[in-house]
Amino acid sequence: xxxxxxxxxxxxxxxxxxxxxxxxxxxxxxxxxxxxxxxxxxxxxxxxxxxxxxxxxxxxxxxxxxxxxxxxxxxxxxxxxxxxxxxxxxxxxxxxxxxxxxxxxxxxxxxxxxxxxxxxxxxxxxxxxxxxxxxxxxxxxxxxxxxxxxxxxxxxxxxxxxxxxxxxxxxxxxxxxxxxxxxxxxxxxxxxxxxxxxxxxx
Numbered sequence: 544x545x546x547x548x549x550x551x552x553x554x555x556x557x558x559x560x561x562x563x564x565x566x567x568x569x570x571x572x573x574x575x576x577x578x579x580x581x582x583x584x585x586x587x588x589x590x591x592x593x594x595x596x597x598x599x600x601x602x603x604x605x606x607x608x609x610x611x612x613x614x615x616x617x618x619x620x621x622x623x624x625x626x627x628x629x630x631x632x633x634x635x636x637x638x639x640x641x642x643x644x645x646x647x648x649x650x651x652x653x654x655x656x657x658x659x660x661x662x663x664x665x666x667x668x669x670x671x672x673x674x675x676x677x678x679x680x681x682x683x684x685x686x687x688x689x690x691x692x693x694x695x696x697x698x699x700x701x702x703x704x705x706x707x708x709x710x711x712x713x714x715x716x717x718x719x720x721x722x723x724x725x726x727x728x729x730x731x732x733x734x735x736x737x738x739x740x741x742x743x744x745x
Contacts, residue, residue, distance in 0.1 A: 563643030567601050571640040572742050573665060574647045577658060577712065578675030579704050580690060581682030583721035584649040587675060590730045592647050603639060605632055605648045620701045626657050633661030653703045655710045668740060672715040673733060677722030679704050
């Protein structure tokens with residue numbers, strides 16, 4: 544395991560996060576979408592981002608597949624690699640909200656402990672966990688990438704929901720029924736929560 548250098552010193556920016564939020568005209572925070580593969584995380588995250596963008600918000604979506612093409616391209620899908628992937632995303636999201644950006648993340652992030660570790664990186668109210676609640680049956684029925692079928696056939700190992708667990712959030716800020724409700728209804732539910740929490744204007 545690599546040791547952290549004792550010569551690393553945090554540099555203080557002359558421009559603060561608050562300065563950036565004032566320039567942007569809105570607060571920065573993290574929307575963390577979690578759920579099984581096929582539960583609609585990415586679809587919902589991008590739809591919410593589009594609505595926020597139309598409001599004039601500065602936003603960015605960190606999506607699971609895109610991140611694994613770059614930031615986490617050296618990681619597999621073992622439990623330890625999954626944990627490291629989520630740790631990296633959490634640290635990236637932390638940097639992005641310091642830049643004043645509303646950061647939306649769409650990752651299975653199957654383990655509660657990992658999600659809580661990411662939550663601990665942020666001040667109270669800055670981390671909004673959105674549970675995309677769709678049954679395994681529904682997610683398998685969608686199986687857009689054909690991965691559930693491969694997992695059932697034993698061609699993919701450690702696949703969440705099949706031979707690797709998914710630990711649903713116990714007390715998320717938002718639960719959206721992405722397995723049954725229309726996308727627009729789910730989007731509005733997320734936005735209403737953000738308004739209620741004072742993160743965006745009504």
